[in-house]
Amino acid sequence: MAKHIRLKHLHRDKSPIVPGASPGTLDLKPVAKPPAINVISYALDRCEERTLSAPADIPPFLCKPGVTWIDVAGPCDEKTLRELAALFDIHPLTLEDIAHSPQRPKADLYDHYHFILARMVMLKAADDMEAAQLSIILGKNYVLTLHDEPDCLDPVRQRVRRSGGMHRRSGAAYLAYSILDTIVDHYFPVLERYGEFLEELEMQTVTNPSPRTFMQLHTAKRELLDLRRVIFPQRDTVNQLIRDDSPLIPQEVRIFLRDCYDHAVQVMDIVETYREITSGLHDVYLSAIANRTNEIMKVLTIISTIFIPLTFLAGLYGMNFDTNASPWNMPELKSPYGYVGLLLFMLLTGCSLVGYFWHKGWIFAADRESNQ
């Protein structure tokens, strides 16, 4: 039985939208403790990291030259979110999108910032995948990210810390690109693991299809549908960033975004291929079932067709016509060679039928085929 990898939390149909609520309404669940605010402020020649307890401590960093990355990890309380909104002058609609998860990935351009909403998908240890929402606000000299834990941004942090890297030489837009690129690239190992699962499923469908195999196929189809619903807008988001004529994203970063777009297209390609594969496996399954019905039919037909005439013959000579009443009444019964003759005739009939079926290719067909 192929081990099924569930794509968890990828998509909850439970919509976060409350009809009729005023735009910008934050409908947050209370949280035990305020989220951790990690700040990395860096320029060509320096890089300092701090963990703050409240948004009020952020402004000094923003005044420094270079880029400031404010990373808010874990579920946010309303107070922190409101303070951040005041500090960075965030539009109520952006705030609503940040607070309500899951949302469709998108990119919105505001006057003084770019809002990017993405979905991370990560591979966990025990054949599990987790999905989480990540909001990026790209300003002139800062990047503000908000997300649930865990995240997949550690490689980016490492690269920022490394002095002499691209990050240290580039602005906030490059950092935002770098985060987006990491998110898109994390889809690859997830899809690779899923591809392995599909291969196991294919093997199983071909060799030993059962209703359970069919249900796994059915589930895989739905999960790939969900995956596509997430990745499709993600690709459009990157494309929009490239095309939008925003001064926040310089030309040299657009070249990098183009590369990120290429990767997103590759992800889409793989998902579409997987969808075609599951669709093909569905056909294989149905064909296997049809073949099996065929095989069962053949066994029934062969046995019935051989024995039904023989049984008729046996029944014939089990009749009780009075052999004494007339010499035409079943004279075979009295013939010394009647029984032996009948047995031989039955044998002949049976062999002829077996020969006919062999000729039709219904029996021993497998041997004939492999001898060809």
Added chain:
Amino acid sequence: MAKHIRLKHLHRDKSPIVPGASPGTLDLKPVAKPPAINVISYALDRCEERTLSAPADIPPFLCKPGVTWIDVAGPCDEKTLRELAALFDIHPLTLEDIAHSPQRPKADLYDHYHFILARMVMLKAADDMEAAQLSIILGKNYVLTLHDEPDCLDPVRQRVRRSGGMHRRSGAAYLAYSILDTIVDHYFPVLERYGEFLEELEMQTVTNPSPRTFMQLHTAKRELLDLRRVIFPQRDTVNQLIRDDSPLIPQEVRIFLRDCYDHAVQVMDIVETYREITSGLHDVYLSAIANRTNEIMKVLTIISTIFIPLTFLAGLYGMNFDTNASPWNMPELKSPYGYVGLLLFMLLTGCSLVGYFWHKGWIFAADRESNQ
């Protein structure tokens, strides 16, 4: 049996269009009483509500600074409609669209007003949904809405009444957006309830498929088709409002409309996913039927294949050959171990066949599988 939620009044195929009628012809059914005209006139510092008996009382409100929302609830008589048309200088085609329901959602830009036609879908108490048409006429400083009862606009009214809210600071376009957004957001709980129904249907298709399940699937497919026919143009309507270069919709409201558009896209996404799910369930149903035919075939084949040869043997020794005519005529009948020997041979034959079927995986297969 999954409880079927009918989408009522969503789409009547009965077209309201009379061929050859002059454009602007109002083909209204007589109504018992004129519809209620509720007026809310508000500005930053005031908000007054009144229920008028006739359109003639509207003009004083329109002269006041701020925004006037004229809400005409319930089926309209021709006189009221003609008076409103004269008052707001409404084009005959707009009038025709208002009078004739159901129409395809759309947005038309006229010289001095924007005409928006939408369809509300609301969840009612007893697993019922209701659909109704809503016409919005957005002018420079007023919004005129006409609709059947009940409506889903109470949350908007509440927000208008609340002093200090966005509405009080914004113009008529924001009010129109707010109404549209409320309509779009009301699709979410409807779809959520429908999603639950589909999950019940899936459970049932997998565990106990019956022709009734199939008919429910068939109905669900048609309803989702209807739903799509309503939502698809609704999304385009919002998009058109964003793109139209109308002075009636200021730039800051377009940002809000963009958010409303995102929600409409999410609704479309969910409907499309539901369609793919019903389509997948159709496959599951057919596969279940094929599996069942298979299973029935197997039982028939197993029983027939075991007993047909045995019956032949029994028939053979029921033959009446004269054992006295020759020693070759059925000598087994006279042998003291004939009967016992035959019974043992029959037992052996039966067991061999059972073993063969077990080897083929036709019997006890479930046990073998679960032991794997």
Added chain:
Amino acid sequence: MAKHIRLKHLHRDKSPIVPGASPGTLDLKPVAKPPAINVISYALDRCEERTLSAPADIPPFLCKPGVTWIDVAGPCDEKTLRELAALFDIHPLTLEDIAHSPQRPKADLYDHYHFILARMVMLKAADDMEAAQLSIILGKNYVLTLHDEPDCLDPVRQRVRRSGGMHRRSGAAYLAYSILDTIVDHYFPVLERYGEFLEELEMQTVTNPSPRTFMQLHTAKRELLDLRRVIFPQRDTVNQLIRDDSPLIPQEVRIFLRDCYDHAVQVMDIVETYREITSGLHDVYLSAIANRTNEIMKVLTIISTIFIPLTFLAGLYGMNFDTNASPWNMPELKSPYGYVGLLLFMLLTGCSLVGYFWHKGWIFAADRESNQ
């Protein structure tokens, strides 16, 4: 049996095109009498109607102020057509399109006129529909229409005659719009009637599917395909008239055409929905056939499975082993309770099998389901 409504003359595959003919070749069948030429000349304050015998009498009307509508009803002879062409300076290609029917609906813009080709579909008394081609030539102050009889333009004539109506205040373009709109609106009752037919077909497919039902479905599919082939270009034609930057169509008429376009889109929507419905009915039919095969299989299996073992037992005790040869030879035959015991055993076996089938849900399943 659902009464099938045939869409007659909607589309003959017999193409009117003769390969290699010079463009503008008129390949007209001789007609018994020249077609009737009805002229309506009207302005704000007057409206005169005349039936002319030849095109030569038309010019005086064209010189009058206001709009002249020349309506040529019935098949045209070549002489009349040539005279009309000379009079209105009609391009040879337009002439060819008028003469050859059926053509794909289209709109062509020439220097001094707009050529519109449409297909009327009308509901006739006895569940019949008829289709006919209508050519419209829209000039500066005239509209020339040519069509087979009968037409569906009577409502337009009535509205032109009514003094004080829109027509009398508007130009030739409004008259052309009015004709087009009437044609598009005539699709609605036709589709409504077809929708009723589909509902009968659905009822029949669900309750009593027969090969004849399937053939009706198959025919309905093809007819809807034909209908779509006619309506799709009709919609494009209207759209083209809106977009074409022709001075012959003033801005205020474009608003009306936009409404006509909305109706055409609605017609397309309904046709597409009908196509999806027939496609769904096809699935319902196949599923019904599969279910029926299943049911037949079940009856066969139940009867066979119950009686085959019993018949074996009966055959067993019909064997002729010599009970005197040994006490082990069928001692049951001599036992006083042998027969009764065997009958009881057979009863037990039969009941067990019935119980097993009941447990499997193969028999009395309908009752169990309805009790749930």
Added chain:
Amino acid sequence: MAKHIRLKHLHRDKSPIVPGASPGTLDLKPVAKPPAINVISYALDRCEERTLSAPADIPPFLCKPGVTWIDVAGPCDEKTLRELAALFDIHPLTLEDIAHSPQRPKADLYDHYHFILARMVMLKAADDMEAAQLSIILGKNYVLTLHDEPDCLDPVRQRVRRSGGMHRRSGAAYLAYSILDTIVDHYFPVLERYGEFLEELEMQTVTNPSPRTFMQLHTAKRELLDLRRVIFPQRDTVNQLIRDDSPLIPQEVRIFLRDCYDHAVQVMDIVETYREITSGLHDVYLSAIANRTNEIMKVLTIISTIFIPLTFLAGLYGMNFDTNASPWNMPELKSPYGYVGLLLFMLLTGCSLVGYFWHKGWIFAADRESNQ
């Protein structure tokens, strides 16, 4: 059996492209004799025709006022082709496209000429169709056509010869249009013939479907696919000629090309409809097979279900219990009414089962249906 019309030479999958060859490489098979070069030179008042032996004789014609049509019929040798290329200054890529057949229809605009590649399809006497490639080079005052024999351009030649026709008054572009139009119009009779074949196939699928019918359907599908692959680019080619802003094609000829485009769209429409028809016939075939399996099953089930219980009863009274051993041992055998009673019981059982099947609609259903 429907007579299958093969679309010959329509599309050979054997590609004419040699990988790595220099562009402009002519990989021509040697020909027995140089191709015939027919020249028609015409102006308003004259028309002369000549058959030349070599391209060297062409230049004098090109100097004359009016239009020169150089028609090269039959396979070309390399020498002739090179001389033509030098004479008309033909680009190596154009030369390669002319030499290598079959190619995808296309239109390429060069500095001083338009290169159009089309595929002729003609109906031959004995239910055969033939396809051939035709290259058109449209220059300022000449049209050069190259094609295999036979061609379908005779009607064009006739019209050129006729003094006073459109050709004599128009330039080279009109001649090129005329050739293209003739090619497109030749698709109609071919499709009409194919449509008749499809109707025969439909009749056969409905009344007497056999595996051979299915194979014919399968072949028809592939041929329509090939046809579409040829016609689709042909349509695009005409469209490109209309849109290209080339000085070689005057505005008045574009009007004629628009008409040719309309015809190409009609051809596409018909091919698409045929594809949908074959697809529908596929469903009809499968449904017919399912129905037939059903019918076979029904016969088997009815016969088995009636006789299996009767055979059991007969077997029961064939048992050899010793009636003397006890009065409970088969007392019926000794009863004077035993046999007659049993026969009556068997009759009753048989009739009940027949009644049950009639009630189920399995037998005499056809009669009941037709009586409805």
Added chain:
Amino acid sequence: MAKHIRLKHLHRDKSPIVPGASPGTLDLKPVAKPPAINVISYALDRCEERTLSAPADIPPFLCKPGVTWIDVAGPCDEKTLRELAALFDIHPLTLEDIAHSPQRPKADLYDHYHFILARMVMLKAADDMEAAQLSIILGKNYVLTLHDEPDCLDPVRQRVRRSGGMHRRSGAAYLAYSILDTIVDHYFPVLERYGEFLEELEMQTVTNPSPRTFMQLHTAKRELLDLRRVIFPQRDTVNQLIRDDSPLIPQEVRIFLRDCYDHAVQVMDIVETYREITSGLHDVYLSAIANRTNEIMKVLTIISTIFIPLTFLAGLYGMNFDTNASPWNMPELKSPYGYVGLLLFMLLTGCSLVGYFWHKGWIFAADRESNQ
């Protein structure tokens, strides 16, 4: 059994992308020896070829007038790649794309060079195909190509060496075109070979379908999917080169690229046709299976239906009613013509049934059909 041609290395799902890696990271496997660097420097009147050991020897060639083609064959080590990057000022993203294989074909325009990534597919001797990645960097006066061995560029090299050819008269862009064109043209023999395989598969599906045939079909579907994934972006790449307004590609080369684009479209056409063919074969296979089930059913039904009534009759006269107890108890047994009469009756019954089946077309149908 059709010999399956595997498209090897066409597409490995193993993605070369490491999530979170810095863009431009080269994750190269160590190689045994540095790759061969072949340089061809040519102008109108000269052509010199050299094999260099390190990139450091390249600059002298770049200074010469004319075009320099630097071809790096075989897997690259990091040192060589870095030196090349420094020499030609290659963007880190380009470097990453070169190093990581397989990538989706694409074309990126940088300031001073055009980066083109393509996939070669070559036919090998023993029914094998191989795919390899090829990177092209097109600069002002040079073309740098990097690829695995073997490559398919020998014909290009030959044409460069030939004095007086197009290459010697043209610039670097023509060389890049020539390489791309060779790659695209190499798809044709591959597809031709694949087409032959599909024809064998079709033959087999029609004459002798087995589950193995189905699996081959399934594999072919997936391979064509992979092929499409490679060719689709290749076509877009060529199209982008034509449309990009880059000074590196002169107008006259664009004409050649247009030809290359036409070839890529033809390749796509063939792949799409092959996909439709495999899809059609799938239908043929399923229909063959359904037909075979039908045939098996027919044999079973015929045999059962003929012998079951006869067996019943035999059983009837095997009953042991006491003929002495009453004259109504089985008087036939004592009749002198009983046995002969019964045999005749049985013969009659059997013949009637055979006649009925013949009438139904279930037996000897093949003969009747071929006699038609």
